[in-house]
Amino acid sequence: MFSNKMNDESVALLSQEMNDSPEDAPSAMDSRSNVHRRPISYQTIPLAGKLECDNSTFGFKSFSWRSFIPTYSPAKPPTLDDIPDLIKTMLEEKGEKRAAAIKRINELCDVGHKQNRVPMVCSGKWDVLTPLAQCLIQDSGDGRHFACLALNNLSVQPENKNVMALGSAARDVIGGLCKVIKEDKQTSYLCCICLMNLSFLEDSINNILTYSDRGMSPLEDDDSLLRVLEKLLVNSRSVPKACSGESDSIRWACGLLKNLAKSEDNAKLICKTEIPVCLLDNIRNSTTPPNLWTNNSLEEFSLFVILNLAQWSGSKEALLSAGAADVIKPIVAEGYLQGLAVTMATALLRQPIAK
DSSP: OEEEOOOHHHHHHHHHHHHHOTTTSOOHHHHHHTTTTSOOOTTTSOSSSOEEEOOTTSSOSOEEOSSOSOOOOOOOOOOGGGHHHHHHHHHHOOHHHHHHHHHHHHHHTSGGGGGGHHHHHHSSSOOOHHHHHHHHHHOOHHHHHHHHHHHHHHHTSHHHHHHHHHSTTHHHHHHHHHHHHHHOTTTHHHHHHHHHHHHTSGGGHHHHHTOOTTSSOTTTOTTSHHHHHHHHHHHHTTSOGGGOTTHHHHHHHHHHHHHHTTSHHHHHHHTTSSHHHHHHHHHHTOOSOGGGOOTTOHHHHHHHHHHHHTTSHHHHHHHHHTTHHHHHHHHHHTTOOOTHHHHHHHHHHHSOOOO
C-alpha cells in the first residue's frame, strides 16, 4: 500500500482551475469512475483527501476515500480596505477588469451594506465619485450600469447629497449622469432617480438644473441637463408607451423636475422650454382616472411639477398660455386633490397674472 500526496503548487493550480470553471472541474465521482482504467498521476489526483491503493498491476484493486469531496469557496466579499485598489483598477484598466471593479464598488454600498455609504463619500479617505463619473462617460454596458447603480445607492444618504451635488466632484457626477440620460435609453432612468435623490437637498437644485459642460446658459447649450430633459420628454410624445423603453426614464425625469421646479429661477428656465406642454400632455392623454393615480406615477409627478411651477408669477403665465387651466379644472372639480395640492391648484386657476 502507498500514499500519493499532492504538492502545494499542484493544489494551488487545480484549485484555481476549479474556481474559474467549477462546472468543468473533475468531481470525486468523475475520478472514481476512471480509477480502474488508468493510474492516477500527480497531475490528475483530486484536490483533497488521501487515496490508498494497491498498484501492483498498474491498476487499482481497492481504494478508500477520505474527505474527498472538494469544496468551493465563494469570492471574498469586498471591504472598505479594498477601495484604493478598486479605484486604481477603475482608473487604469478597461473592459471587463474595470467593470468588475465597479461591480465591487457597488457591492460595497448596496442595500445590504448601507453602513458603508457615508464613509465612502464623506470620510475624505477616498474619492470614489470621480472615477465612477468617468466610467459613466467612458464605458458602456455592464461598467456603466454598475456605475449608475453605485451612484444611485450613494445618493440616498442625506449626508452624501451635499458632497455629490455641490462638492468638488459634483460637476463630474452631474455631467456623467446627464450624458447617460442623453445617450442610453435603458440606463437613463437610474440617472434620473440619482439626480432626483440629490435634488431633495434644496440648496442643490439650481446647481443641478443649470449644469452645462460648456459653462453656458442651459437654454443655449443643447447638451445641458435642462435641454436633455426637454428632449427626453418631447421625444416621448411620438413614441408609443407600450413600445418604448423610455417610459421609466420619462417618469423619473418628471420626478426630478418636480423637485427642481421649487426654485423661482429654475421655474423661469423650465417655462422657456417645451417641458410645460409635455407635462400637460402627460395628464391630458392619460387613460387612468385621477382617483387611481398612484404615488410616483407619471401623472402625479407631472401634476406636481405644474403646481410647483404655478407658485411663481412668471411661470404661471406660461402654464396658462399652454392650457393648464383646462387640464387642472376637472381634477379640482372632482375633488381628487387634497391638502396643499388643492391650495396650489386653486392659486393657479384664480390668481391674476402679474403684469
